[in-house]
Amino acid sequence: MPLSETEAKVTEQLGDWFTYNQHMDSHLGIWTNTLSDYVTALATNNYNMIKMSFEYNHQTYYSVLTQACPGFFVELISDASESMNTEEFKFVDEPRLTIDSPSYTVDTVVKVSRATTRIDEMIDFYCDVIGGALQTRATTADGTEWAIVKMDSADALLHFVNRPAPEGSTFTVAQLEDYVNSVHDKYIKSTSCGFDQYADMHWAYDSHTDLTLSDVSVKLEAGGHKYRWFGAPGNSYQIYAFDPSGWTFQLDLAPGNDVPSTTASYSAACKSDDGCYGQGLCDDTEEGHFYYATKTWEYFLF
DSSP states (O other), rough: OOOHHHHHHHHHTTTTSSSOOOOGGGGEEESSOOOOHHHHHHHTTOEEEEEEEETTTTEEEEEEEEEETTTTEEEESSSOTSSSSSGSSSEOOOOSSOOOSSSSSOOOEEEEEOOOHHHHHHHHIIIITTTEEEEEEOTTTTTOOEEEEOOTTTTSSEEEEOOOOTTOOOOOOOHHHHHHHHHHHHHOOBBTBBOOOGGEEEEEEHHHHBBBBHHHHHHHHHHOOOEEEEEEEETTTEEEEEEEEEEEEEEOOOSSSOOOOOOOEETTTTTOOSSSSSOOTTTTOEEEETEEEOOOOOOEOO
């Protein structure tokens, strides 16, 4: 199933946009001081919107969630209600933003959110493997589970949300996760081979701490997680790690001492310059196995 078909199947689940759907929990959250301008622009251009209000630490906030393109969503958040009819904003008892007294002067990314049915696995991946800290975990009255993780070197928060699927759903978040992971199982064959369309659905994390890519690779292997090494311009490296939901996490860290002796490489234009067009180095790989290959040792994970 191509990515375009998956995007269409997700969009079909949204119906008339009168109610919030579990797929909407995969979104980018942006703080803005001009929410009313966005509401006007979205309405003028016939974009669907979900308007919400919520409270955090006795402060009321307003947000508008919209679909930027099929299958991908953006939530605009503000504490300003000027020039808006606040009665159109439905109050939700959810931790949609947990930042004390935001004081941003320009539009700023404040969270990245992922709809998932694998909350425990996501907490383990982003906290124990990648090195974040669990900030909040809660379950709301309707059974929606939330986990919010803070990375050491990032101001934006990671939200993981397990919202029950509506009755009659034909393509649920659980089905999406299972399908995307099945694609990775088929095409991501080793730390240097394979990169499917869904691997481009990722967040990126830049950190200037002592944590290195080599450190993370050891933890990824210990946890049985797929990942890819890539060479980048300027003698630098990246790891694309595959989290339990099927999304990838691009790590831009210092390389450390255990970089593989051969890695697929990219130019500054993000184009493969080693002749492999992003698929990497795939000699001696076998479908159904994942092959870990470091500088000094290698093995198959069945």
